[in-house]
Amino acid sequence: MSNSISPLMLKRNIITILRTNKWLLLRRFSQFSILGLYLLGSSLGGFWIIKGNLSSSLLLETIPLTEPLLLLQMFAAGITSPLSTTLIGAAIVGGFYLLVGGRVFCSWVCPVNVVTDVANWLRNRLRIKPNSQINRNTRYWLLAMTLVISFSTGLLAYEFINPVSIIHRSLIFGVGFASLMILSIFLFDLLIATRGWCSHLCPMGAFYGLLGKFSPLRVRAEQREQCQKGCNDCFQVCPEPQVITPALRGADKGNNPTILSGNCTNCGRCIDVCPENVFQFGLRSSTKTPIIPIEIRRKNS
Amino acid sequence: MSSLSNRKRRAFLLGLAKTACGVSLTALGISLYTRQAKSMPALAIRPPGALPEDEFLSRCVRCGLCVQDCPYDILSLAELGTDVPVGTPYYTARTGPCEMCDDIPCVPACPTGALDHSLTKINQARMGLAVLVDQEECIAFQGLRCEVCFNVCPVQEKAITLEYRHNERSGKHALLIPIVHSEHCTGCGLCEEACVMEEATIKVLPMHLAKGELGKHYRLGWDQKEKAGKSLVKPDGKRAFNLPEGVSYDYENSELTTPASSAPPVNKALETLKRGIKEAK
Ligand code: SF4
Ligand code: SF4
Ligand code: SF4
Ligand code: SF4
Numbered sequence: 001m002s003n004s005i006s007p008l009m010l011k012r013n014i015i016t017i018l019r020t021n022k023w024l025l026l027r028r029f030s031q032f033s034i035l036g037l038y039l040l041g042s043s044l045g046g047f048w049i050i051k052g053n054l055s056s057s058l059l060l061e062t063i064p065l066t067e068p069l070l071l072l073q074m075f076a077a078g079i080t081s082p083l084s085t086t087l088i089g090a091a092i093v094g095g096f097y098l099l100v101g102g103r104v105f106c107s108w109v110c111p112v113n114v115v116t117d118v119a120n121w122l123r124n125r126l127r128i129k130p131n132s133q134i135n136r137n138t139r140y141w142l143l144a145m146t147l148v149i150s151f152s153t154g155l156l157a158y159e160f161i162n163p164v165s166i167i168h169r170s171l172i173f174g175v176g177f178a179s180l181m182i183l184s185i186f187l188f189d190l191l192i193a194t195r196g197w198c199s200h201l202c203p204m205g206a207f208y209g210l211l212g213k214f215s216p217l218r219v220r221a222e223q224r225e226q227c228q229k230g231c232n233d234c235f236q237v238c239p240e241p242q243v244i245t246p247a248l249r250g251a252d253k254g255n256n257p258t259i260l261s262g263n264c265t266n267c268g269r270c271i272d273v274c275p276e277n278v279f280q281f282g283l284r285s286s287t288k289t290p291i292i293p294i295e296i297r298r299k300n301s
Numbered sequence: 302m303s304s305l306s307n308r309k310r311r312a313f314l315l316g317l318a319k320t321a322c323g324v325s326l327t328a329l330g331i332s333l334y335t336r337q338a339k340s341m342p343a344l345a346i347r348p349p350g351a352l353p354e355d356e357f358l359s360r361c362v363r364c365g366l367c368v369q370d371c372p373y374d375i376l377s378l379a380e381l382g383t384d385v386p387v388g389t390p391y392y393t394a395r396t397g398p399c400e401m402c403d404d405i406p407c408v409p410a411c412p413t414g415a416l417d418h419s420l421t422k423i424n425q426a427r428m429g430l431a432v433l434v435d436q437e438e439c440i441a442f443q444g445l446r447c448e449v450c451f452n453v454c455p456v457q458e459k460a461i462t463l464e465y466r467h468n469e470r471s472g473k474h475a476l477l478i479p480i481v482h483s484e485h486c487t488g489c490g491l492c493e494e495a496c497v498m499e500e501a502t503i504k505v506l507p508m509h510l511a512k513g514e515l516g517k518h519y520r521l522g523w524d525q526k527e528k529a530g531k532s533l534v535k536p537d538g539k540r541a542f543n544l545p546e547g548v549s550y551d552y553e554n555s556e557l558t559t560p561a562s563s564a565p566p567v568n569k570a571l572e573t574l575k576r577g578i579k580e581a582k
């Protein structure tokens with residue numbers, strides 16, 4: 001079969017692959033380059049682009065960044081007067097995700113997302129049947145729990161086990177046994193529960209979901225009348241498929257085509273896979289012009 | 302219809318109960334785990350300015366900014382599976398002591414105040430306290446001249462001083478014993494690192510392990526006397542002492558007196574002996 005592939009076809013194939021994976025590739029680029037910047041350290045002539053880790057960082061040696069959920073836990077633990085650096089840092093990070101969508105953290109920044117995405121991809125490949133049913137709302141309970149245990153212990157108790165911070169920290173400061181943590185999350189998502197960690201349990205994901213509830217930057221099912229109903233490709237790839245339904249199937253109910261749930265991670269995967277180009281990035285209020293024109297005409301079909 | 306919605310409701314409530322149970326158990330598990338995991342091993346030392354441990358763990362977000370700003374690279378963030386609370390900064394004196402930077406760069410780097418920003422003079426840091434833990438092995442106690450800890454100590458001649466003692470073994474030499482003074486020792490650990498022994502005999506320990514504490518109800522007489530400017534105890538009244546025959550107590554001069562005549566001859570063993578012989582004759 002290989003002898004039948006002409007250079008032209010090869011080129012077309014590559015273009016197709018790039019086009020149908022555009023956002024995925026951009027996302028991976030973002031995740032890895034953010035990690036890369038942390039790993040760069042001071043190797044750029046002693047200048048740190050970013051220091052620290054996702055819990056708290058210093059950007060360009062001036063701008064403090066702090067995980068807002070940690071600030072909340074600090075309050076719960078009884079710290080009544082956090083440093084202004086902590087407050088400013090949390091405000092900057094919180095403000096950013098308030099604008100672009102909280103779970104942009106999940107799909108564009110968090111290193112665990114790569115692990116769970118791969119697990120899910122493999123799960124589909126190996127046709128492992130969905131099994132263990134975990135309620136998607138469990139994460140909100142766990143989010144509340146992080147605050148309750150901070151309150152009851154007076155410490156940032158969740159940080160003793162938080163896989164997200166432990167894994168990110170370990171990638172920068174030395175992996176050690178954290179690799180086992182990566183492996184357990186991978187196996188959990190692969191064998192025990194479909195998208196079990198990120199879409200059902202992770203309290204940080206839950207927090208960012210709530211934070212991004214009102215963000216203006218959204219995925220919109222702009223061309224929903226084009227949807228052939230039944231291919232369900234978007235539902236297949238979406239880590240939070242329940243968020244698509246109201247926008248995509250809600251035309252007769254008069255629903256806005258904007259995906260409004262805070263749990264949409266703005267990953268853009270639905271945009272990638274939809275053969276009818278139904279989805280695009282846009283603003284919550286606008287009904288017409290998308291801010292990022294996504295549609296790439298299919299010249300060859 | 303209503304039975305269906307009933308069943309739905311039951312399933313919903315059951316699910317809710319399950320989740321609540323699971324989450325409560327998780328919360329309990331984490332709380333118990335943190336109780337254990339928050340204790341520091343004795344030889345792991347927090348960076349300068351670290352708040353008391355519980356307060357430290359309520360602020361430190363484990364970001365590692367202090368670690369990355371330490372020019373001597375002595376700090377590390379605890380890895381998973383070690384005894385130090387995961388992700389928190391510490392150093393080990395024996396392998397990498399704090400060099401006591403004048404500008405203490407690790408402290409202002411801390412974005413949360415887990416390292417107290419009011420610490421601006423490194424000599425005021427109290428990361429721990431050096432303790433000469435093994436006086437049996439320390440070669441200074443054997444009468445050898447070591448003084449290595451004394452010489453490396455950056456708080457020179459204050460945090461460690463040498464005390465002269467008589468060398469009982471040789472009978473004619475001095476022992477030069479290193480003594481640590483808690484009002485000056487910062488706990489940097491340079492002495493522990495430098496100690497020439499196979500296993501250091503001077504070690505930096507966390508304050509709560511290194512220091513004893515007098516019971517709150519104790520009053521030291523001489524302190525009280527000094528404070529009051531006079532003795533707080535009443536002068537002695539006459540008392541019946543059970544003294545040997547002929548001996549009495551002189552209240553005027555606070556001493557025992559013996560009438561010269563009846564005093565037994567002291568240190569005149571020979572005379573006593575002769576007297577004994579005479580009497581026998
Ligand atoms: S849900 Fe949690 S682990 Fe998953 S990507 Fe979001 S923050 Fe990371
Ligand atoms: S709706 Fe689209 S952008 Fe949102 S999470 Fe699902 S696949 Fe990603
Ligand atoms: S005082 Fe200097 S050597 Fe000591 S921990 Fe801080 S930065 Fe490192
Ligand atoms: S800089 Fe502060 S918050 Fe960050 S790891 Fe060090 S002590 Fe903890």
Ligand code: SF4
Pocket residue numbers: 430431453454455456460461481485486487488489490491492493505
């Ligand atoms: S730890 Fe040792 S070297 Fe450091 S100040 Fe104390 S006595 Fe001196």
